[in-house]
Amino acid sequence: MSDQPTPMMAQYLAIREANPGALLFYRMGDFYEMFFDDAVAAASALDIALTRRGTHEGQPIPMCGVPVHAAESYLLTLIRKGFRVAIAEQMEDPAEAKKRGSKSVVARDVVRLVTPGTLTEESLLEARRHNFLAAFATVREESALAWVDISTGAFQVMDCPLPRLAPELARLAPRELLAAQGAGLDDLAADAGAALTDLVAGAFDSAGGARRLCALYGVETLDGFGSFSRAELSAMGAIVDYLDMTQKGRLPLLRPPVRERSGAAMQIDAATRRNLELTQSLSGGRDGSLLSAIDRTVTAAGARLLERRISAPGRDLSLIRARQDAVAMLVDDPRLAADQREALGRVPDIDRALSRLALDRGGPRDLAAIRAGLTQGAAIADRLPEDAAQVLADAARDLTGHDGLIRLLDDALVAEPPLLARDGGFVAPEYDDDLDRTRRLRDEGRGVIAGMQAEYAAKAGVQSLKIRHNNVLGYFIETTAIHADRMRAMSDIFIHRQTTANQIRFTTVELSELETRILNARDRALEIERDIFARLRAAVLDRAAAIGQAARALAEIDLAAAFADIATGEGWTRPRVDDSRAFQVEGGRHPAVERALKRKAESFVANDCDLTAGDTPAIWLLTGPNMAGKSTFLRQNALIAVLAQAGAFVPARRAHIGMVSQLFSRVGAADDLARGRSTFMVEMVETAAILNQADDHALVILDEIGRGTATWDGLSIAWAVMEHLHAVNRCRALFATHYHEMTALTARLDGVENATVAVREWEGDVIFLHEVRKGAADRSYGVQVARLAGLPASVVDRAREVLDALESGEREGAARPAALIDDLPLFRAAPPAPARSAASGRLDARMKDVHPDTLSPRQALDLIYELKALSGEQP
Known part of the structure; x- marks a missing residue:
């Protein structure tokens, strides 16, 4: 070649x-x-x-x-x-x-x-998660982040200085991030799990971005959508340009861009999201996260809305209370809530069906999804009372006014249409007269063919004669080779077409003419159905904005009903949320941990927390042994704040949450080997971020600061961090530590209180009560915990020996711990356990069959003799 x-x-x-x-x-x-x-x-x-x-x-x-x-x-x-x-x-x-x-x-x-950020097909998307495409742009001193989900049409933008980019990417978790070549965002994109796509600088031109957006929405100016900075126009323009390129000019149906104002949501950085497991557990999956534990939504759109609310709890007090009112109404009317959830369970994903239709990738089932969603939406609106909570009343209004489109789709579509328009068969009978006539010709042709086959079989005297069809020959008459001569003798009727190894094929003038009529009818029926599909698609897209509003209304009702369902089923209560610096929780619980314990038929120990701050900071210094539940207590209070500002009820008997502006969590430890950071360095970087950013309305939870270095170094750092939180940040905080020396700070700092997780000792074992009480722990119980973990007995005994020596030396004022250690005898490994004898095995087997409560005195005496015999001893 x-x-x-x-x-x-x-x-x-x-x-x-x-x-x-x-x-x-x-x-x-x-x-x-x-x-x-x-x-x-x-x-x-x-x-x-x-x-x-x-x-x-x-x-x-x-x-x-x-x-x-x-x-x-x-x-x-x-x-x-x-x-x-x-x-x-x-x-x-x-x-x-x-x-x-x-x-x-x-x-x-x-x-x-x-590309990862431009998927629309149902099979390529996770139904209950957004699929965001984001773009970051910098114009001189301004930076902005824009993001879009083309499968739903959501389009948003915000001012975003570079230091805020990592937390925002952690919140959105985009599948793909667009950036100018050389922007150096590789690590940030990788941390967020996003594919980074570099674009030429021209794609981020702000003036060009404004023109692209005006062309997209068919307007002369963007003033009707709000005021946007040059960086925001640049980021949005880059997204539109990229979509135009990837979709080859067939742009998706995007809603007008919404500018997200700074401070509209609780600020949560990437480390805090990871530590609190808001939407993803530390193991990487959804199971075990807060989102997984509380998700009672029954629609895909409702699930996506829940993830947005948990990822970005609001700070608009009136909106939070309005959402709580909706939940409260459904909690108070369980029958209404159950009816709504039952109807919502039949609502398909309208947003994504609409998006596929807009991109001309949709089919008859997407039209049916729009019909079903709007039909159920009307029924849901009808069931809501006139005095419904404002959020529900607004949603009901958006679900009405679609009767004309519903009737059109009802009249035009069969109950269960096929996936693809090219397959035909989705238009209902009696909708189009021309289509009905064409279908009759197509369908009756099959009966005519059957009659013609019987007629030809009789004429030829060949009962096995068949009329068949394939894409090459069309319709033909087929018989076996043994009948070929009889057929050829009737050449005035049967015209030879093809001979195969075992079959002879013929046609007739009459059969050819009928084939033409039937094939034309089939093609004509498909052509008519394609035209009808195009008209129905156009009718849907003409009302795209109203349909999108209905989809969002259904998601809002679904989320309110889901929050009501978990509140009723799990005993959650409505929190009081205001602009104060209060933080009072009575009987608080951790949603994910409580759910896991219920699976094991175990109960969760609820605890109180009071970090109410007036003019002074409010910090609890929490001590107690490992495994006692300190980390759970820290996390559950942070999650209660998240749920309260998301508009949900909370897992507590009572809660009063003053608005939390920022949420910071430094819990857990992990290396960052890719960047050459040790566990201690990661801990210090995250702690530095908290101390440099937290304001007086922040909520901070810190666990074991300083544990990754030498004891006195760690204590010094933890001490200084506590003083900085108290004097500079002046925030509400929970500070867990194993440095008992820090409990002395409560005498020096007005806003600090000691609290401890209660334990009891019993015959050398430690029993965890999981109760948080005021006061300080006197020790860590580390050796007892090591024993519970299964360390060899010789190691546990040696640890006790060393601990006793160190504590004794501290009490007696020893100058150096090393001197005490030198006086200890050398460690000697415990001798290996003797191998079990065959007699021991026989004794074990016999003892399994012994039930002491059923033995008479005589039987017990006989058993003793039997066991002695089994052991090899003479009675």
């Missing part, structure tokens, strides 16, 4: 060069094929066979492919592994290319670039 590429391969290489950085899915009939390095990478990622096709520059061309009908599952795998995929489709019928000559190539072009 020549080293000159074939016309087809030349076309492939040209398309590949025009789409760098993406695997090219090159449509060839029923397969998407990949060649060269794309094939090698895809075959490895997808675990499919790698083959060869021809040569290029003297080397075999690697090749692999995936079926078109199953492409979505392969796309999902590639996207999750970090690939981008360009989809090159055949832009004409191959028959048309053949007419131009034998060497002509079917016209192909990329119709879409599939």
